[in-house]
Amino acid sequence: MRGRAGVLAAVLLGTVALAGCDRGGHTDLGLALSTMNNPFFVGIKKGAQVEAKARGLKINITDAQNDPMQQINQMETFTSQDVKAAVINPVDSDAAVPAVGVARRAKVPVISLDRGVNGPGADSTIASDNVAGGRLAARTLAEALGGRGKVAFLEGQPGTSAARERGKGFEEGMKAYPGIRVVARQPADFDRTKGMDVMANMLQAHRDVTGVFAANDEMALGAAKALGRAAGTSVKVVAFDGTPDGIAAVRAGTLTATVAQQPELLGRQAVAWAVRAARGEKLPQQVKVPVVLVTAKNAAQFDK
The missing domain is CATH 3.40.50.2300 (Response regulator)
Structure with missing residues (x-):
């Protein structure tokens, strides 16, 4: 796990832009989130925006409002914008297959984020363990x-x-x-x-x-x-x-503990992996991001 984390860190520290990307009125990357009515996915959005900005990339982030049909429409929008790669956080792992198919038919590589896709098409899946x-x-x-x-x-x-x-x-x-x-x-x-x-x-x-x-x-x-x-x-x-509200509840004693994901890191890694996919690199099928236990003893370390 540490070796893989080191590779991820190296990718995130890189400032490589998309080779041959013509951004004249187009979008570089698309990120289709399942919902924004959840602090965890807000954190993913923030991380993706930070990484895209650091790389000088234009990213279109959409909210499917937990409607899988919306994700199909959003993938169609991404392809019409000539994105170089797309990231999908599936509303439903089965229902995401047609959405991924839209991108693949347009020869746009796809990264699955936080949730897998139950079918072919995604170049790589980045998720917490x-x-x-x-x-x-x-x-x-x-x-x-x-x-x-x-x-x-x-x-x-x-x-x-x-x-x-x-x-x-x-x-x-x-x-x-x-x-x-x-x-x-x-x-x-x-x-x-x-x-x-x-x-x-x-x-x-x-x-x-x-x-x-x-x-x-x-x-x-x-x-x-x-x-x-x-x-x-x-x-x-x-x-x-491990959302801010969850950690606050742990500190207050309402929750005994929470197993913390790292949503901002997931968002940053999704952008980094999408860049690699757009450049034609062969990616690992699965990337597992470690989780961390938050209790009353260490909750203060996670405050932002």
């Missing part, structure tokens, strides 16, 4: 519970690789703790309001839960609101993302 993060979340929650208890699991948006991989890691991690039982699990679509509603419904049938794993900070914050004073005290809550 979600499976490892899910295992880390399971271990953290189990240790906070002393190895015993009943747990509720708020899953992410169905159809996304991030939700699937975090769930896989969490399930694998929980196998090491036979004294803990997952008594309820349900998607809440990575959304805070839905997280609150799902948690409230779970509590109707399982008032004796002692732990919660939410596959992102937004759902965890919603769950914490439904739990009230129990959040972080009699009910341990572990989240995933």
Whole structure:
């Protein structure tokens, strides 16, 4: 992992521009985000803008508002702008296949960001190590519970690789703790309001839960609101993302911990990888970015 990180750092430090790129009225890169109604993706946007500016590139960043059809339209817009490469953060890993196809037919290389594409076409996928993060979340929650208890699991948006991989890691991690039982699990679509509603419904049938794993900070914050004073005290809550709101909740004790991604770094790397793809370089199929556990002991280090 360290060797790969070193390569990534070298790429990010480079100031190479797109070879042969004619920017006369055109856009160099396109970035199709699934939604901007989430602090994590705002962080990705910021990182991409910083890296593009540093390289003197024009980038068009769009918001699909969680509509996969919009991403098809956005890819068509990118190709009409003669972009040299495109980055897609899929709304849905299956539904992203036609959107990627639009770019590929126009011979535009595509980088998949944060979530994979369930089909051919993407030159490379850059994402956090979600499976490892899910295992880390399971271990953290189990240790906070002393190895015993009943747990509720708020899953992410169905159809996304991030939700699937975090769930896989969490399930694998929980196998090491036979004294803990997952008594309820349900998607809440990575959304805070839905997280609150799902948690409230779970509590109707399982008032004796002692732990919660939410596959992102937004759902965890919603769950914490439904739990009230129990959040972080009699009910341990572990989240995933490391957004400013999530980290603030860890510092306040509402969340026990969050597995932090690095959204700005992901955005910067997406631009760097897109530049390499545009230059015709052969890229690794998968690039996994490490995650970091944020607890009350180290949360201050993550303040911005």
